[in-house]
Amino acid sequence: MMDWTDRHCRVLHRTLTQRARLYTEMVTAQAVVHGDRERLIGFDGVEHPVALQLGGSDPALLAQAARIGEDFGYDEINLNVGCPSDRVKSGSFGACLMREPQRVADCMAAMGAAVRIPTTVKCRLGVDEQDPDISLFTLVDLCAQAGVKTFIVHARKAWLQGLSPKENRTVPPLDYGRVHRLKAQRPDLAILINGGLETLDQAIDQLAFVDGVMLGRAAYHTPALLGRVDAELFGVAGAQVGAFEAVDAYRPYMARKLAQGAPLAAMTRHMLGLFNAQPGARSWRRILTVDAAKPGAGLEVLDRALSAVASARADAEDYLLQALP
Numbered sequence: 001m002m003d004w005t006d007r008h009c010r011v012l013h014r015t016l017t018q019r020a021r022l023y024t025e026m027v028t029a030q031a032v033v034h035g036d037r038e039r040l041i042g043f044d045g046v047e048h049p050v051a052l053q054l055g056g057s058d059p060a061l062l063a064q065a066a067r068i069g070e071d072f073g074y075d076e077i078n079l080n081v082g083c084p085s086d087r088v089k090s091g092s093f094g095a096c097l098m099r100e101p102q103r104v105a106d107c108m109a110a111m112g113a114a115v116r117i118p119t120t121v122k123c124r125l126g127v128d129e130q131d132p133d134i135s136l137f138t139l140v141d142l143c144a145q146a147g148v149k150t151f152i153v154h155a156r157k158a159w160l161q162g163l164s165p166k167e168n169r170t171v172p173p174l175d176y177g178r179v180h181r182l183k184a185q186r187p188d189l190a191i192l193i194n195g196g197l198e199t200l201d202q203a204i205d206q207l208a209f210v211d212g213v214m215l216g217r218a219a220y221h222t223p224a225l226l227g228r229v230d231a232e233l234f235g236v237a238g239a240q241v242g243a244f245e246a247v248d249a250y251r252p253y254m255a256r257k258l259a260q261g262a263p264l265a266a267m268t269r270h271m272l273g274l275f276n277a278q279p280g281a282r283s284w285r286r287i288l289t290v291d292a293a294k295p296g297a298g299l300e301v302l303d304r305a306l307s308a309v310a311s312a313r314a315d316a317e318d319y320l321l322q323a324l325p
């Protein structure tokens with residue numbers, strides 16, 4: 001998710017789930033081909049399985065960027081056909097490509113020919129006045145003819161006129177039924193659903209209709225939810241990872257990155273929601289927000305925040321014990 005997730009965030013999420021596939025934020029093909037690649041798409045080996053999401057609409061450039069992504073070691077290359085931001089509209093990529101399904105298919109054919117790893121599409125139901133039964137199915141069918149087997153569908157339209165990118169993630173109504181019908185009518189394709197899923201129970205309910213789910217905001221704001229994914233979605237017995245365990249597992253990575261000069265806040269900013277709905281969550285957030293941003297901040301800030309959570313938890317347990325008859 002652009003401006004939110006990055007490699008530090010993915011490593012944190014990987015401490016919570018071994019099985020979920022992680023995606024980069026969208027990086028334009030132009031940037032991958034001409035920019036500072038290590039900074040833009042470098043990642044840590046622990047992130048696997050990890051997909052690189054590209055933005056663009058030029059088949060040759062996308063093919064080149066996909067090949068670079070494969071050489072970097074990514075497990076999948078995904079094309080963004082869902083982002084509605086202004087930057088994206090002017091560059092003719094993202095959601096506005098829902099209007100140009102043949103062009104998307106040409107891009108996917110070029111990317112598929114350039115790499116051996118899977119190439120996938122993330123799209124919307126349609127944009128503006130499009131009829132989703134036509135826009136979604138046409139895009140999927142043309143891309144399937146070009147060799148794409150996996151589609152992640154954000155189950156709402158994007159309204160390119162008059163809504164901000166943020167509003168475009170809440171205002172156009174969700175239509176899960178349309179995505180379920182896509183799977184029912186195209187059973188050979190892997191169809192994953194995205195949009196508005198806030199709990200693992202909601203995600204599990206979706207698996208009765210589609211092949212997979214993608215979580216965006218819920219995973220970012222409540223990362224502890226990912227600690228139950230391997231057990232509850234993938235059926236790996238005993239695989240739950242708690243927030244304290246995740247911090248322990250993340251700590252060596254943080255130490256390594258701090259030693260390489262990364263600021264503490266670049267990592268802790270992704271951890272703010274880790275203890276949400278648990279005692280001490282507010283102190284955790286406050287210490288990490290205020291103290292981690294100070295120059296020279298190191299792991300002692302993390303320790304202080306952990307102590308605050310531990311003591312709030314002990315207080316809550318004492319309180320519960322006293323309340324028992």
Ligand SMILES: Cc1cc2nc3c(=O)[nH]c(=O)nc-3n(C[C@H](O)[C@H](O)[C@H](O)COP(=O)(O)O)c2cc1C
Pocket residue numbers: 001002003004024025026053080082083122154169194195196197214215216217218
């Ligand atoms: C800050 C932000 C940045 C996003 N950036 C991307 C992006 O780079 N690529 C993409 O495919 N979707 C992006 N999205 C959309 C999400 O991936 C997802 O489709 C959308 O938020 C709906 O799913 P959710 O309700 O689970 O969050 C972004 C969403 C947010 C909130």
